[in-house]
Amino acid sequence: MIIKIIANLACSFIGTIAYAVMFQVPRRFYIGCGITGSVGWMMYKFASVYCSVAAASFVGTVCAVLVARMLTVRLKCPITIFMISGIITLVPGAGIYFTAYYLVTNQFAMAAAKGIGAIKVAFGIVLGIVCIVSVPREVFQKEYWVERKIAKQQKNGKRNPVNLPGERHR
């Protein structure tokens, strides 16, 4: 069991980094890509024990995109870089391939089953992305929470002389 978990972790980490290399991602983002991919895949695996594949894809996507957005704000780069590597493990590539394969080999019932499964997974991913992308960007910046805390303290009457961070938006 533990060996299986470690193998999954390692494979998702290496697999996503390798995928990122094929898309010419700059070297400084490799670790971030690996982390996003691993988080997405592990959450998908845990969730798939309790619910359907589509729902598990949703959970995995939400976690992966969340991590991707945090990393994006921190490393200041386009979110695509982490998002692609994070979601690639969940994308129903195999599902669509088998749909096409069963169609080619005249197994229509199987093709329909695989195809609808793949579409459901794709919708799970779309919903997951929409959920996180629609959250405003400020939430992912540290300063937002610091300022919020200060505002709260001021509301409570406690004047706290914390220096505001200089550069807020980038």
Next chain:
Amino acid sequence: MNIRQITDGKEDYIELLRMGDPDESRIRKVLEEGELFLLEEHGKLRTLCVVIFSEEKKCEIKNIVTIEKDRGKGYGRYMIHYICEHYCSQYDWGYMKKDRCRDIMEFCEKCGFTDEDEVYLKKELMSEIDTKRVINLAMEAGRMLLKNGGEIFRVEETMMRICRRFGVKYVELFTLSHGLFICAGTDKEKLYTKVKQVPLSSTHLGIVAEVNDLSREIAAGHVGIEEAIKKLKKIDKMPVKRIPYQIAAAGLSAGGLGYLLGGTSMEAFVAFFVGCVVFSWSLFAGKHGVSKILVHIVGGIIIASMALAAMQIPLLGELRMEGIVTGGIMPLVPGLAFVNAIRDLADSDYLAGTVKMIDAIMVFVYIAIGVGTALSVYHHVLGGIL
């Protein structure tokens, strides 16, 4: 005409600058804190100009001199135009002291300076920017993003940002998955329209990241238009990773993702080699301009035949076709097109989203055709022996 900035040996030009300002000590002082520009044509010096700066985003043209016999040929105006464009990213306003001499006042008026107060004339530096150049820059940035795998909204945002920063107010944009349309203008200049086709091609996310950084710097005012064009050209030539490195990565992704998607470790091991070979083929085919359909069909045939061959080797134990194939197709899977398609659909950009999605799905169909062909040849022609 060629303009260059002088940093060393500014004192050599004092003699010439005295034409505009007889006080030598003042010239020395101005030269020390200001920047000196020379305009040359056919190797001969025509115009000199000294600019100094104050803190509040203002700069002042302190001294502008054209050699006597070259006056009235437009060198001075070209110099002012250059200075405005050069400094517009850092400063908002350019100033010039009033002069009793009628000629000088006329010259200033021609260059677009207007009355500020008793002493100074002023001019908005942004107004000197050429709309066409800004749009060309924005277009180039957009093209590079779109070509290398940027999302539609990022392309539009970047182009908008560049146009706004350089004072092009009216911008209309329309972006497709492989085409850019822009129509823009300012109060003074008429509308200018440009269309660009961006063929689908290989992805380079490094370029996307660099262009994104550049657009942020432009928006923050750190980079002028001249520098931005140069930087963009340099980014466009960014090298791809070394080929052996890419092939190894393809193998690793095939093996790793093959294991995750339900392969055994032995199947993942075979998928590693399948991935390497298939990716080498797709690189080779891409270099020689083989049609995409053929690349994927042959890719499918390679995957299936390698999987069948591996199944004949008793050393590797029990292997399933599916396990190897799911891993092996990974280097060919258009993951980026698929994810971008999903993102565009999530942004309600159905047109670009559907086109990319169909592009991605067709790849799977071609691979399946290839695999199916190889399998039926194996079963019907070779009769499953071998």
